[in-house]
Amino acid sequence: GQQVMQIPQYQHVQEGEDFTTYCNSSTTLSNIQWYKQRPGGHPVFLIQLVKSGEVKKQKRLTFQFGEAKKNSSLHITATQTTDVGTYFCAGHRYDKIIFGKGTRLHILP
Amino acid sequence: GAGVSQSPSNKVTEKGKDVELRCDPISGHTALYWYRQRLGQGLEFLIYFQGNSAPDKSGLPSDRFSAERTGESVSTLTIQRTQQEDSAVYLCASSLIHSSYNEQFFGPGTRLTVL
Numbered sequence: 208g209q210q211v212m213q214i215p216q217y218q219h220v221q222e223g224e225d226f227t228t229y230c231n232s233s234t235t236l237s238n239i240q241w242y243k244q245r246p247g248g249h250p251v252f253l254i255q256l257v258k259s260g261e262v263k264k265q266k267r268l269t270f271q272f273g274e275a276k277k278n279s280s281l282h283i284t285a286t287q288t289t290d291v292g293t294y295f296c297a298g299h300r301y302d303k304i305i306f307g308k309g310t311r312l313h314i315l316p
Numbered sequence: 317g318a319g320v321s322q323s324p325s326n327k328v329t330e331k332g333k334d335v336e337l338r339c340d341p342i343s344g345h346t347a348l349y350w351y352r353q354r355l356g357q358g359l360e361f362l363i364y365f366q367g368n369s370a371p372d373k374s375g376l377p378s379d380r381f382s383a384e385r386t387g388e389s390v391s392t393l394t395i396q397r398t399q400q401e402d403s404a405v406y407l408c409a410s411s412l413i414h415s416s417y418n419e420q421f422f423g424p425g426t427r428l429t430v431l
Contacts, residue, residue, distance in 0.1 A: 213358075238417060242420075248424075249407060249422040249423060249424050249425055250359070250407070250409075250422045251422070252419035252420065255417065255419065257417070295358065295359065297420075302372075302414070304361070304420075306351075306358055306361070308357065309358045309359075311356075
């Protein structure tokens with residue numbers, strides 16, 4: 208069946224360092240969404256990527272969708288303590304939405 | 317309402333009891349989703365409703381789990397004969413319609429603890 212794998216599962220970085228999480232699908236996706244869940248909170252939508260090779264930026268966050276529409280990444284430049292949380296990708300194919308297991312980001316002060 | 321609401325926020329029950337969890341979606345949202353999130357884990361899809369269409373129940377883990385939705389309003393998730401492995405946060409989300417291109421708005425979740 209369709210799978211969306213997300214790596215790494217955990218990441219500890221020093222404040223100010225960069226962070227990247229990767230999302231890989233076993234099948235071509237129609238689009239991909241990214242969500243952030245703060246500790247103790249619920250997932251909140253960040254962005255959606257639709258086009259092959261698409262790149263979108265939100266301040267220090269850069270999102271990419273692979274040319275084959277099977278892979279995506281989220282890169283955070285110069286992490287801050289407010290970036291703490293779990294980042295989920297959600298791959299969409301036909302009528303199905305599959306969430307990755309998330310990457311938990313921990314910032315060391 | 318301003319957002320998706322869920323009740324109760326916390327539920328502690330004894331093994332073998334039935335529980336009902338409630339979700340109030342954003343007004344006007346026709347699609348409604350239930351997810352389960354075990355401690356430190358990802359989102360496990362359970363079921364979704366789209367308007368008056370038959371729900372997609374493909375994620376329900378066993379026949380102890382069921383959900384209902386009246387029209388485009390409130391939904392209840394029922395777990396019968398609860399087991400300790402059912403302990404998790406149950407998240408509800410809604411979107412305008414069930415489409416790849418619509419973001420989901422999540423509620424705060426119900427934390428279920430089965431003793």
